[in-house]
Amino acid sequence: MSRPSFVSRNGSFISPQEASVSVLNPAIYGAYGVYESMQVVGGIVFERSAHLRRLAQSAAILELPLPADLPEIGRWIEAVVARAAVPDCTIRLFALGPENGGDATAYIWPQPPTRYPADYYRDGVSAVTFEARRYLPQAKSLNSLASFMAQRQARSAGVHEAFLYHNGAITEGSNSNVFAVANGVVLTPPESEVLSGVTRDVVISLAAERGIPLRESPLPLHDLPQWDECFITSTSRHVMPVTSIDGYPVGSGGVGSMTTRLRALFEGYFAAYLEREAQLMRG
Numbered sequence: 001m002s003r004p005s006f007v008s009r010n011g012s013f014i015s016p017q018e019a020s021v022s023v024l025n026p027a028i029y030g031a032y033g034v035y036e037s038m039q040v041v042g043g044i045v046f047e048r049s050a051h052l053r054r055l056a057q058s059a060a061i062l063e064l065p066l067p068a069d070l071p072e073i074g075r076w077i078e079a080v081v082a083r084a085a086v087p088d089c090t091i092r093l094f095a096l097g098p099e100n101g102g103d104a105t106a107y108i109w110p111q112p113p114t115r116y117p118a119d120y121y122r123d124g125v126s127a128v129t130f131e132a133r134r135y136l137p138q139a140k141s142l143n144s145l146a147s148f149m150a151q152r153q154a155r156s157a158g159v160h161e162a163f164l165y166h167n168g169a170i171t172e173g174s175n176s177n178v179f180a181v182a183n184g185v186v187l188t189p190p191e192s193e194v195l196s197g198v199t200r201d202v203v204i205s206l207a208a209e210r211g212i213p214l215r216e217s218p219l220p221l222h223d224l225p226q227w228d229e230c231f232i233t234s235t236s237r238h239v240m241p242v243t244s245i246d247g248y249p250v251g252s253g254g255v256g257s258m259t260t261r262l263r264a265l266f267e268g269y270f271a272a273y274l275e276r277e278a279q280l281m282r283g
């Protein structure tokens with residue numbers, strides 16, 4: 001993670017050196033904290049309200065008291081974007097557990113945007129499967145050792161992502177949501193089993209709007225040979241095709257037409273969102 005030149009702590013700017021927490025903080029010994037990553041393009045935070053809602057949901061699951069209401073945290077985010085003074089960045093927000101009772105502390109900072117090579121989208125990426133499950137999967141919490149170990153497995157296998165599986169079914173990527181396409185139907189694991197990704201939610205709504213058949217359904221490992229397509233979604237990736245899993249091609253091994261269609265729909269929505277917000281900002 002690259003070092004920012006400043007950090008916001010509950011809305012006040014401090015130096016990165018000051019942005020430290022004690023070993024006595026429950027964020028350290030209990031992974032008691034929640035976080036968000038947001039994509040900023042042209043100074044606009046994509047789906048800021050959805051990220052704030054999810055922050056509140058994650059905090060509620062952990063019974064973690066946030067330090068301010070969502071509109072106020074939204075203003076802290078905008079202040080960080082303004083101070084970063086770069087058109088594009090990723091905003092990281094961590095709400096870390098209170099040390100002596102009381103509320104969590106929110107740390108927010110900008111970092112360079114994550115970009116992926118064009119061939120990831122043209123040819124698709126590879127994934128491996130990894131047996132693990134995140135604790136309280138509906139929360140974006142600091143308790144992410146399962147994802148960390150899965151990412152390590154992916155790196156050592158030389159592939160882009162690792163799919164977590166549990167009780168014989170794939171739930172989610174280490175930091176992405178997983179979709180499969182089989183017999184013309186888009187399938188993704190139910191919300192109760194995964195982090196409800198902001199990108200996932202947009203894809204599900206777009207599919208519903210366009211009458212594309214999509215079902216929330218478990219993804220048993222033994223169905224993998226029947227998949228025609230696979231893709232993952234996340235804030236930094238948007239919709240990214242996966243064309244090989246555990247060394248086996250998915251379907252024909254190329255990027256499928258449903259993935260291409262949903263990716264185009266997502267990019268259209270993304271561009272329209274930014275344009276709408278830019279117009280609002282211009283007044």
Ligand SMILES: Cc1ncc(COP(=O)(O)O)c(C=O)c1O
Binds near residue numbers: 147177196197233
């Ligand atoms: C476990 C997990 N699932 C899904 C996602 C994707 O969520 P989003 O689309 O909100 O970035 C992430 C993002 O980091 C994640 O960590």
